[in-house]
Amino acid sequence: MSLLKLEQVHVGYGGIKAVKGIDLEVNAGELVTLIGANGAGKTTTLKAIVGLLKPSEGRVMYDGNNIVGQPSHAIAAKGLVLVPEGRGVFPSLTIEENLQMGAYIRNDRDGIAADIEHKFSLFPRLKERAKQTAGTLSGGEQQMLAISRALMAKPKLLLLDEPSMGLAPIMVQKIFEVVRDVSKSGVTILLIEQNARLALQISQRGYVMDGGLITLAGESADLLSNPKVREAYLGEG
């Protein structure tokens, strides 16, 4: 069953169309990736899904309902949570407070406290620095925090916007491991990445976006061996 379904979505900024009619589907339990070059329209697509931008045409069906036009806080409350590009941690809030804000839509105090402890057990580095402000963390640690914070909302669908961007290679590996583990724990994920190889390696299905359109779609394994993808996105050919 599809949890998220984009139907002929168009999005523009002023007069410029960044997304020119795309169809995209994410089924419950899947890890789907959307790859493409800079400026292909990937981030715009995500922003349109979570209500930061309003599509000019098309429908965004989430859990059977069209969510176009709803404010982003209402969409988040339905369990559709985005980890934005550049991480977006609250720099002057402590790590613990950042995690609490992730759970803003929940009301179960005890459950929240237990979940924070759980995140700390996954990322001991965050526990060590729980009372420090998030701005003091390294880029990779901030990404761990951003993902942990999003998971605090107990999302049904997690959207990740270039989680590996700007990180050291060893950190990139680690982030992809985390994403895979989160997926295995049962969270549905739509992952946007420029690092096409790693994204296709951990995902089940993939979409390739170029110039505001979906140019290729299919099983990730097939895309990995597709000559066009190899040439354009994997630096081979």
Add this chain to the structure above:
Amino acid sequence: MDTFIQQLINGLTLGCVYAVVALGYTMVYGIIQLINFAHGEVVMIGAMVAFSVITALAGSGMPPVFIVLLATLAAIPVCMAVGYTMERVAYRPLRTAPRLAPLITAIGISIILQHVALMIWSRNNLSFPQIIELKSYHLGSSETSATITNIQIAIIVASIAMMIALLMLIYKTRMGIAMRATSQNPQVAGLMGININTVISMTFMIGAALGAIAGVMVGSYYGIANYTMGFMLGLKAFSAAVLGGIGNLGGAVLGGLLIGLIEALGAGYMGDITNVCFLNGFLPGFANMCDTNPNGSLFGSNYKDVYAFIVLILVLVFRPSGLLGERVGDRA
């Protein structure tokens, strides 16, 4: 020495009021980077509502403290409603507009509120009925030692209590954390499910509630209210917020106390410092002035309103980020 202590007490009282008003400026600035120039008028409306309630109940035989409490309880919701409405009607539609538009709107709101108050409460100075008997307590054994009045004590205690309550709210509650999150990154706060419109409304209402209490305090301290009183008070509190570092809560408190002290000490001592009659013997030309008034000074306590603005100018020139403010990039 007694005079100095007396001025310290007066300055501290005044500073507490400025601090409470400055908190309202700084909270709003912290969350939407708007200088809400109409905040002084919220304080004025608080004083006016309190005046009406106190006047109406003055002869009722109720205990005076109870009447003042009722007046405060009446002023708070009125001011919160004013704060909520101005944000909802005037500032929210301009949230994505260039900075200058909401700033000018704020000045417009300030003028509108003054004139609404003028229509309701007239243009006269309104004298608060003296329902609370003023008691002075000497701080020393001698008759000339500095005194502190019961109203001053009440203002200082109430201000400190409010500041502590506000800090608890901002740093310990979920709403407070959401406020800080929104001030740092409203877009991401929305992605966490925080309704930033609610948070911004709350910020305006909390600031207005503090303003209401400040209005009651100012009214009872000076015993007088007037529809223009919010203007000067607002500007001084704004100067205090800038001195402390606008957007910084601790800065608003520090700035408020400093402005209060500077004003009181300035009013108390500037006359002596600028008394130039001792030059009479050395330089000609002072004779006229000093013969008619041997205590004649260049600046006296009638210049008390100047000090806050001298401080404001100095801060803007030498340390625009304020005492506790972080250095932020150029903001229009």
